[in-house]
Amino acid sequence: MRTHQLVLHWIEGQLSEGKLAVGGRLPAERTLAEQLKVSRTSVREAIRILEAMGVARAGVGSGPEAGTVVISDPTAALGSALRLHVATQHLPVSDIVETRVLLESWAAARAKADAPELEQAAALLDEMDAVGRAHKTADDFLALDVRFHLALADAAGNAVVSAMMGSLRESIQGYAARLTGHLPDWDATAARLGAEHREILAAIRNGDGERAAKLVAAHIEGYYREAGVGRTAEA
Amino acid sequence: MRTHQLVLHWIEGQLSEGKLAVGGRLPAERTLAEQLKVSRTSVREAIRILEAMGVARAGVGSGPEAGTVVISDPTAALGSALRLHVATQHLPVSDIVETRVLLESWAAARAKADAPELEQAAALLDEMDAVGRAHKTADDFLALDVRFHLALADAAGNAVVSAMMGSLRESIQGYAARLTGHLPDWDATAARLGAEHREILAAIRNGDGERAAKLVAAHIEGYYREAGVGRTAEA
DNA sequence: CCGCTGCTGTGGTCTAACCACACTGTAAGC
DNA sequence: GCTTACAGTGTGGTTAGACCACAGCAGCGG
Numbered sequence: 001m002r003t004h005q006l007v008l009h010w011i012e013g014q015l016s017e018g019k020l021a022v023g024g025r026l027p028a029e030r031t032l033a034e035q036l037k038v039s040r041t042s043v044r045e046a047i048r049i050l051e052a053m054g055v056a057r058a059g060v061g062s063g064p065e066a067g068t069v070v071i072s073d074p075t076a077a078l079g080s081a082l083r084l085h086v087a088t089q090h091l092p093v094s095d096i097v098e099t100r101v102l103l104e105s106w107a108a109a110r111a112k113a114d115a116p117e118l119e120q121a122a123a124l125l126d127e128m129d130a131v132g133r134a135h136k137t138a139d140d141f142l143a144l145d146v147r148f149h150l151a152l153a154d155a156a157g158n159a160v161v162s163a164m165m166g167s168l169r170e171s172i173q174g175y176a177a178r179l180t181g182h183l184p185d186w187d188a189t190a191a192r193l194g195a196e197h198r199e200i201l202a203a204i205r206n207g208d209g210e211r212a213a214k215l216v217a218a219h220i221e222g223y224y225r226e227a228g229v230g231r232t233a234e235a
Numbered sequence: 236m237r238t239h240q241l242v243l244h245w246i247e248g249q250l251s252e253g254k255l256a257v258g259g260r261l262p263a264e265r266t267l268a269e270q271l272k273v274s275r276t277s278v279r280e281a282i283r284i285l286e287a288m289g290v291a292r293a294g295v296g297s298g299p300e301a302g303t304v305v306i307s308d309p310t311a312a313l314g315s316a317l318r319l320h321v322a323t324q325h326l327p328v329s330d331i332v333e334t335r336v337l338l339e340s341w342a343a344a345r346a347k348a349d350a351p352e353l354e355q356a357a358a359l360l361d362e363m364d365a366v367g368r369a370h371k372t373a374d375d376f377l378a379l380d381v382r383f384h385l386a387l388a389d390a391a392g393n394a395v396v397s398a399m400m401g402s403l404r405e406s407i408q409g410y411a412a413r414l415t416g417h418l419p420d421w422d423a424t425a426a427r428l429g430a431e432h433r434e435i436l437a438a439i440r441n442g443d444g445e446r447a448a449k450l451v452a453a454h455i456e457g458y459y460r461e462a463g464v465g466r467t468a469e470a
Numbered sequence: 471c472c473g474c475t476g477c478t479g480t481g482g483t484c485t486a487a488c489c490a491c492a493c494t495g496t497a498a499g500c
Numbered sequence: 501g502c503t504t505a506c507a508g509t510g511t512g513g514t515t516a517g518a519c520c521a522c523a524g525c526a527g528c529g530g
Contacts, residue, residue, distance in 0.1 A: 003514065004283065015322040022323050028480065039515045041276065044481085048239065048280045049287040053316045055323065060481045061523030067480060072325035077316035081288045081309060082395075087250040088257050088290065090307035091394050099395040102341050159326050160317075160334040164399060238483065263511065274484045279512085295512045296492030302511065 003038050007046035026068040053077040078167030100168045101217050108216040109209035111155035121151040138180040179227035238273050242281035261303040288312045313402030332459050335403045336452050343451040344444035346390035356386040373415040414462035
């Protein structure tokens with residue numbers, strides 16, 4: 001076993017035993033190195049991995065933001081992992097879209113009609129309309145769109161599904177942004193997407209999960225079909 | 236931007252541009268450090284992250300197994316990330332099980348009746364029976380069980396779903412193993428699970444995806460209910 | 471009372487050295 | 501000629517030590 005793995009194992013043990021919790025701070029790198037009888041380099045390699053996994057955050061200086069603190073951001077980890085594997089072209093974008101449809105329709109069907117996240121989703125829709133009136137760029141719209149879909153996913157109350165949803169979206173974010181260039185009429189598309197969003201939200205609020213799921217699936221598949229999944233593979 | 240992120244970015248770029256592909260080798264650490272005008276330490280930190288992401292594998296010595304080569308193992312990355320977050324107790328095991336049911340029923344419904352992976356799945360079922368006759372431990376059975384379920388997921392032909400399935404399973408592997416201790420009669424349970432496996436496989440081969448999905452969901456939920464999800468949280 | 475200034479502890483980076491490992495080529499021995 | 505032993509080479513793995521930038525804090529001087 002390599003040295004940094006020993007450090008990782010130790011930290012994971014501390015987490016499992018509850019001696020280290022989210023918000024808590026790891027010992028300083030030099031201290032930890034001395035405690036575990038390893039070099040600071042190895043400690044740092046372990047911390048790098050924890051950072052990449054969305055489990056820790058390192059900050060310089062002193063004060064509340066300094067030191068290495070335990071966080072919990074599964075989305076970051078899954079997202080960058082998926083993005084890297086998309087880069088290796090061993091994860092087809094079409095599979096990601098398909099999985100997104102699967103997770104998101106499940107979430108829509110499962111979302112509670114009175115979930116507080118829906119309020120936020122509604123507010124995001126109004127913002128999107130404002131973006132349309134101000135003739136902002138498609139990027140602004142897409143950023144809000146991401147947050148809207150995440151809010152819906154959160155409303156289902158499953159942290160794993162939410163994290164996976166977010167990471168899928170993150171992994172193909174650059175891809176989706178490029179797709180807008182293929183659209184013949186962005187304003188028309190934005191208007192249609194907005195209308196679909198409202199339909200979806202209404203269905204969830206009416207407790208009609210089945211309809212919401214179908215609408216979401218059609219919404220996502222329709223967008224990618226219109227923009228042309230795969231056509232930018234050579235771009 | 237920190238130095239190791241610069242290195243990561245460079246490597247990701249090489250991957251995206253196709254200058255680096257799965258099976259290919261990264262430049263030697265010392266060489267890369269010199270090329271990018273950074274220290275070997277920073278290069279190593281970047282490579283550690285790639286390893287953790289399942290995108291690279293480092294090997295000492297010389298020959299085919301040596302050097303840092305590009306691989307593609309999304310399951311490893313997602314699995315360890317999920318496991319770490321389970322350790323922080325920010326990802327409830329119940330959510331993981333729920334997500335597993337979701338993904339696996341979708342895969343069962345979607346699996347092609349003539350997929351080659353089903354042959355492998357059938358062979359695994361025979362092995363499981365052999366394990367039962369030899370009165371092997373539950374661990375042996377569970378190891379085969381994992382491979383069976385993964386084979387079913389692969390039969391659906393979506394790499395993302397397969398990877399997520401595998402990682403979910405990996406992240407709660409230790410948990411599932413401990414659950415067997417809660418079972419009143421392991422042999423009876425194993426026999427029941429085996430029978431359910433054959434039913435599921437038969438449904439898929441008959442092209443009855445809907446039935447297969449329902450059977451899978453009941454199969455998984457039944458197991459965790461019998462073993463008692465959550466009861467080992469204090470163990 | 472305010473503002474500056476140095477001290478302290480944090481992570482970030484770099485250099486230089488040594489180790490273990492696995493192959494490769496060469497030379498010695500048969 | 502063949503086999504064997506061994507030194508050479510290049511790889512990642514690990515370590516020690518130094519220096520930097522940063523952010524807060526205590527103490528000092530105004």
